[in-house]
Amino acid sequence: MVRDTRGTTLVEILVSVAIIGILSSVFFVNVRSSDREILMSHAEQLASDLRQVRNLAISRTIYDMESGLKYPNGGYGIDVDTDNKFKYKIFAENDPDDYGFDDDDELIEEVKFDNNIEIINEATGCGFFITFSKSNDIKYTSDFGNPKIITIIHGELAVKIILDYGSFLVGNQPNSFWGNIYVGNVEQSYSYNGCTASGSEYE
Numbered sequence: 001m002v003r004d005t006r007g008t009t010l011v012e013i014l015v016s017v018a019i020i021g022i023l024s025s026v027f028f029v030n031v032r033s034s035d036r037e038i039l040m041s042h043a044e045q046l047a048s049d050l051r052q053v054r055n056l057a058i059s060r061t062i063y064d065m066e067s068g069l070k071y072p073n074g075g076y077g078i079d080v081d082t083d084n085k086f087k088y089k090i091f092a093e094n095d096p097d098d099y100g101f102d103d104d105d106e107l108i109e110e111v112k113f114d115n116n117i118e119i120i121n122e123a124t125g126c127g128f129f130i131t132f133s134k135s136n137d138i139k140y141t142s143d144f145g146n147p148k149i150i151t152i153i154h155g156e157l158a159v160k161i162i163l164d165y166g167s168f169l170v171g172n173q174p175n176s177f178w179g180n181i182y183v184g185n186v187e188q189s190y191s192y193n194g195c196t197a198s199g200s201e202y203e
Contacts (some may be wrong), residue, residue, distance in 0.1 A: 037184045
């Protein structure tokens with residue numbers, strides 16, 4: 001019986017390596033594309049919730065507070081805990097002098113993203129709160145910067161949500177305005193260095 005004793009040729013090896021490389025690159029592109037879609041979907045959801053919270057305040061929507069149906073004293077807000085940056089709370093603020101969500105407030109909804117997603121205040125890398133109140137007033141975590149930028153991170157990918165906010169004078173009195181809330185494009189090779197805030201967390 002005659003057996004073929006030829007070994008694998010260099011050409012065959014090179015062709016096999018090329019095929020493996022092509023398949024690997026297709027897989028990598030598909031994974032990155034999926035990560036980008038997930039990240040953008042989360043960013044769009046958070047931006048939509050921010051617009052909803054703002055609209056609740058603009059329309060002076062009443063809510064079933066502990067003291068009865070009324071417009072919350074401190075408006076409506078969103079709070080991201082620094083220790084749990086993959087989720088956020090949508091809440092009705094009971095105390096106009098309070099800062100962020102606490103036990104005195106009414107929780108409307110808690111939204112959870114994947115555990116490997118982080119939502120941060122771009123200026124400090126920490127969690128944050130932002131509350132839309134009455135008379136176009138707004139309260140927010142200190143060192144938020146202007147415009148206020150919220151960044152959603154997944155690995156080395158990131159998407160920024162921009163909140164335009166400013167003030168102008170009517171006579172000698174400052175008056176605030178709420179601008180647009182919009183979502184940027186997915187950024188690659190984003191470097192996150194953790195929470196860097198010092199001093200008071202809230203303004």
